[in-house]
Amino acid sequence: xxxxxxxxxxxxxxKQYQLGVIDRYTLQAELQSRWARLRGRExxxxxxxxxxxxxxxxxxxxxxxDLDVRRGERVGIIGANGAGKSTLLKLICRITAPTExxxxxxxxxxxxxxxxxxxxxxxxxxxxxxxxxxxxGMSRAGIDACIDDIIDFSELRDFIDTPxxxxxxGMFVKLAFSVAAHLQxxxxxxxxxxxxxxxxxxxxxxSRMREAAEAEGRTVLYVSHNMSTIRQLxxxxxxxxxxxxxxxxxxxxxxxxxxxxxxxxxxxxxxxxAMTRANQxxxxxxxxxxxxxxxxxxxxxxxxxxxxxxxxxxxxxxVPPLYVRLTVRTDADVGLATSWSEAxxxxxxxxxxxxxxxxxxxxxxxxxYASIGVxxxxxxxxxxxxxxxxxxxxxxxxxxxxWNTLAHGYVQLPPMSAGExx
Amino acid sequence: xxxxxISAKRRLFDLPLDELWRYRNLVWLFTRRSFKVTYxxxxxxxxxxxxxxxxxxxxxxxxxxxxxxxxxxxxxQLLFYLSGSALWSFFASCVTDNAATFTKNxxxxxxxxxxRLVMPVSSVLxxxxxxxxxxxxxxxxxxxxxxxxxxxxxxxxxxxxxxLLFQIGALGMGFGVIIxxxxxxxxxxxxxxxxxxxxxxxxxxxxxxxxTVSGTLKRLxxxxxxxxxxxxxxxxxxxxxxLDPGAIAWSVFCSLxxxxxxxxxxxxxxxxFVDTV
Numbered sequence: 152x153x154x155x156x157x158x159x160x161x162x163x164x165x166k167q168y169q170l171g172v173i174d175r176y177t178l179q180a181e182l183q184s185r186w187a188r189l190r191g192r193e194x195x196x197x198x199x200x201x202x203x204x205x206x207x208x209x210x211x212x213x214x215x216x217d218l219d220v221r222r223g224e225r226v227g228i229i230g231a232n233g234a235g236k237s238t239l240l241k242l243i244c245r246i247t248a249p250t251e252x253x254x255x256x257x258x259x260x261x262x263x264x265x266x267x268x269x270x271x272x273x274x275x276x277x278x279x280x281x282x283x284x285x286x287x288g289m290s291r292a293g294i295d296a297c298i299d300d301i302i303d304f305s306e307l308r309d310f311i312d313t314p315x316x317x318x319x320x321g322m323f324v325k326l327a328f329s330v331a332a333h334l335q336x337x338x339x340x341x342x343x344x345x346x347x348x349x350x351x352x353x354x355x356x357x358s359r360m361r362e363a364a365e366a367e368g369r370t371v372l373y374v375s376h377n378m379s380t381i382r383q384l385x386x387x388x389x390x391x392x393x394x395x396x397x398x399x400x401x402x403x404x405x406x407x408x409x410x411x412x413x414x415x416x417x418x419x420x421x422x423x424x425a426m427t428r429a430n431q432x433x434x435x436x437x438x439x440x441x442x443x444x445x446x447x448x449x450x451x452x453x454x455x456x457x458x459x460x461x462x463x464x465x466x467x468x469x470v471p472p473l474y475v476r477l478t479v480r481t482d483a484d485v486g487l488a489t490s491w492s493e494a495x496x497x498x499x500x501x502x503x504x505x506x507x508x509x510x511x512x513x514x515x516x517x518x519x520y521a522s523i524g525v526x527x528x529x530x531x532x533x534x535x536x537x538x539x540x541x542x543x544x545x546x547x548x549x550x551x552x553x554w555n556t557l558a559h560g561y562v563q564l565p566p567m568s569a570g571e572x573x
Numbered sequence: 574x575x576x577x578x579i580s581a582k583r584r585l586f587d588l589p590l591d592e593l594w595r596y597r598n599l600v601w602l603f604t605r606r607s608f609k610v611t612y613x614x615x616x617x618x619x620x621x622x623x624x625x626x627x628x629x630x631x632x633x634x635x636x637x638x639x640x641x642x643x644x645x646x647x648x649x650q651l652l653f654y655l656s657g658s659a660l661w662s663f664f665a666s667c668v669t670d671n672a673a674t675f676t677k678n679x680x681x682x683x684x685x686x687x688x689r690l691v692m693p694v695s696s697v698l699x700x701x702x703x704x705x706x707x708x709x710x711x712x713x714x715x716x717x718x719x720x721x722x723x724x725x726x727x728x729x730x731x732x733x734x735x736x737l738l739f740q741i742g743a744l745g746m747g748f749g750v751i752i753x754x755x756x757x758x759x760x761x762x763x764x765x766x767x768x769x770x771x772x773x774x775x776x777x778x779x780x781x782x783x784x785t786v787s788g789t790l791k792r793l794x795x796x797x798x799x800x801x802x803x804x805x806x807x808x809x810x811x812x813x814x815x816l817d818p819g820a821i822a823w824s825v826f827c828s829l830x831x832x833x834x835x836x837x838x839x840x841x842x843x844x845x846f847v848d849t850v
Contacts, residue, residue: 245579247844247845247847248579252581253578253579254578254580255578259575264684265685268684269685271606274606282606286599286687288596289598
């Protein structure tokens with residue numbers, strides 16, 4: 152690709168990080184260790200069982216990245232936590248230096264790795280615009296020229312001379328994004344900054360960025376876990392995995408590659424017998440042995456698709472009616488919802504498989520963990536635990552691009568009734 | 574179009590001075606911000622800038638002037654301490670402010686790139702302004718004593734004063750950023766700084782004139798690169814002071830060496846300090 156078309160070229164970039172609590176030595180400990188090594192003695196500060204002196208454990212957050220980004224492209228970067236997305240952005244923004252390799256950038260870079268970098272609580276919105284602009288590399292005249300656009304875009308004209316400590320977090324984001332969106336830079340780098348702020352404003356930002364890329368030829372690099380914003384904004388998408396480029400190309404294909412990957416391959420058929428149990432398990436009358444996501448190749452569902460599970464139980468002795476509990480937790484490990492099955496009574500002993508079916512359209516969008524448990528009722532009607540597995544499986548519901556889990560949540564409630572009052 | 578090349582290989586002397594110039598707007602904004610933020614929501618505001626040195630100098634008058642009976646070379650004690658401690662606190666705060674550059678700005682440095690030298694430079698600048706404000710007080714007393722004929726400044730040396738301030742600022746910043754670069758790895762240096770700077774003051778002719786010592790002690794004191802500028806400064810301002818060309822040359826050499834070394838070390842650490850802090 153000819154250089155004049157390029158905005159960014161990354162060649163053979165690796166970034167090494169040290170593991171553990173190294174580099175937090177005191178000077179005294181370091182001198183002590185060096186002196187001991189010098190005399191050929193054992194390092195008094197070495198941890199027992201650690202490798203040879205001077206050898207530290209390390210890993211590569213980025214392990215050989217090659218990338219060409221053409222001018223005006225809107226590139227999304229996705230990947231699991233720890234895949235190296237943020238590290239890559241940090242290298243391109245010059246926050247830290249690569250361990251190996253070269254990066255060439257044509258044009259000025261403005262970065263938003265965080266909302267309101269350099270904002271000071273005590274200063275007014277206007278003062279912070281100047282500060283933030285200057286940090287991002289703008290001259291005073293440059294900011295003067297577009298300060299009105301910035302204020303208008305932020306929708307905060309009435310509060311612009313108020314110290315930002317009196318702002319709500321939403322106002323804070325609006326102001327911060329408005330500055331970044333109006334910088335006269337050729338390359339815009341953003342890390343999940345749109346995650347905050349209301350929907351209307353998010354939408355406005357996305358269209359502003361699209362517009363900037365299309366009309367002004369600005370290049371956008373955007374990292375997000377929110378697939379719907381990636382879909383709306385990006386013309387090309389890169390999937391990172393363990394510091395390498397797993398996929399680079401079409402956005403839709405990148406997203407499905409990432410989703411099937413992030414769910415741990417095709418885990419639609421799980422051996423529950425081998426999984427660890429919570430310790431309060433009562434007796435061994437009933438054990439869950441296998442769980443299948445019926446008719447699925449990947450654990451990704453559409454919003455209007457029923458989640459059908461096949462649960463195999465090993466029943467050791469005849470039991471009263473059983474109940475299955477399915478608890479769904481969000482990706483951030485917050486309990487979200489629980490569903491109890493109807494009662495069912497296994498016939499006799501031995502292995503038996505039951506079909507569970509979770510109605511569609513309630514869980515709407517997001518990636519979830521589910522725990523599953525088998526219960527029976529005791530004499531006075533309390534549920535008694537027989538077997539339970541936390542995080543038995545993960546699944547994803549792809550929802551719709553118009554839905555944002557941070558704004559709308561994960562669940563869609565049944566429709567409200569509505570009727571005109573005479 | 575601007576082209577930036579980032580490489581894993583580093584050059585030994587990588588001074589981004591042209592870049593610093595492009596970001597001069599930011600230097601100024603940081604300087605202004607440090608003022609605004611310090612004196613916001615205080616009752617007396619910037620008046621503190623005058624109250625603090627005044628109280629310090631009065632304490633010195635009582636402690637070193639009256640009780641210890643240290644000489645001030647015939648200069649009125651209050652003026653002697655006022656002007657001396659103003660210059661010293663300029664130097665001392667250049668050291669201590671910069672010594673925390675990296676650790677204090679981790680959050681900012683970890684999120685956005687700008688030439689990191691902006692921070693030390695703006696800190697020197699704001700300390701220079703603080704110094705100038707403190708000097709208003711010294712000048713008031715100077716004029717008063719000049720009218721009474723007790724103090725006769727050497728006007729001919731005054732043009733050297735800006736250079737002298739530049740030198741002191743560079744020296745302080747140099748020491749500060751070296752310490753700051755080391756504290757990204759060794760936190761214990763930070764503890765040492767405040768304490769060390771306090772001790773350093775007594776090894777500098779601030780509360781006493783150099784003329785009160787002689788022999789080996791004097792030679793030792795002149796090894797301290799702040800001693801000669803301090804004396805030169807008093808010679809210009811108050812008309813008394815020991816001028817030693819050798820010591821001045823040594824001091825200038827130290828300032829150049831320390832500030833150069835400081836900037837080189839700083840630029841090296843800057844590249845990846847975010848990973849170690």
